[in-house]
């Protein structure tokens with residue numbers, strides 16, 4: 001594998017449910033350090049794509065290569081261990097556990113199962129790393145709060161911080177600002193994007209708010225009816241007639 005090997009390559013990736021193609025012909029190549037927004041109206045196939053890359057859905061056809069390795073069909077734990085991580089539209093947390101415990105559990109789950117007992121247990125190093133990461137996301141103040149008691153926006157921040165445990169190379173965020181009020185969205189993105197980028201992570205995020213896309217993406221992939229409509233620079237994609245007609249005009253999301 002050379003340094004020029006793309007981080008993520010999908011070829012003709014497809015997922016159908018029954019006879020319905022939720023996402024098809026998805027061929028992209030993403031390099032290291034890119035910041036890519038995935039846009040598209042409701043039901044366009046964005047989450048289906050993220051679910052395939054992260055192993056939550058098995059593709060019906062096509063392939064996924066990560067750092068040159070074929071990872072098609074790996075399960076979520078395997079993709080996580082390979083260095084691909086994600087957050088969810090609705091934060092996936094253990095509500096009874098504290099924020100710090102959620103971070104630690106993520107770290108243990110992402111560790112190699114064949115490691116020694118110590119490698120998969122609660123060590124001081126693991127606690128320190130989890131606390132340091134919470135601090136980087138400005139979340140140290142809620143470290144000992146049960147996750148289930150946190151406000152929605154903070155839960156989403158914690159879910160994203162959990163995706164950053166163990167310095168993954170590729171992070172996919174599924175609608176990081178959904179459910180966050182309009183006037184708090186930018187601040188919330190500021191608080192999560194900077195810590196993610198400080199590790200040179202490659203970032204792909206699904207977003208419906210074009211102000212956020214303009215501010216945080218360098219490249220945009222627009223989905224429409226399960227296919228890629230256009231993949232290019234932010235300026236090019238947001239000025240595209242079809243994107244304006246079918247994607248931006250068709251946004252029906254909070």
Ligand SMILES: Nc1ncnc2c1ncn2[C@@H]1O[C@H](COP(=O)(O)OP(=O)(O)OP(=O)(O)O)[C@@H](O)[C@H]1O
Pocket residue numbers: 017021022023040041042043044045046047048049223
């Ligand atoms: N598990 C499933 N079973 C059947 N159909 C599904 C399933 N998951 C997704 N679909 C369908 O696949 C299509 C794409 O859905 P997907 O969730 O990927 O869209 P999306 O672009 O992420 O939309 P949104 O912005 O609303 O989250 C939709 O028509 C959806 O109804």
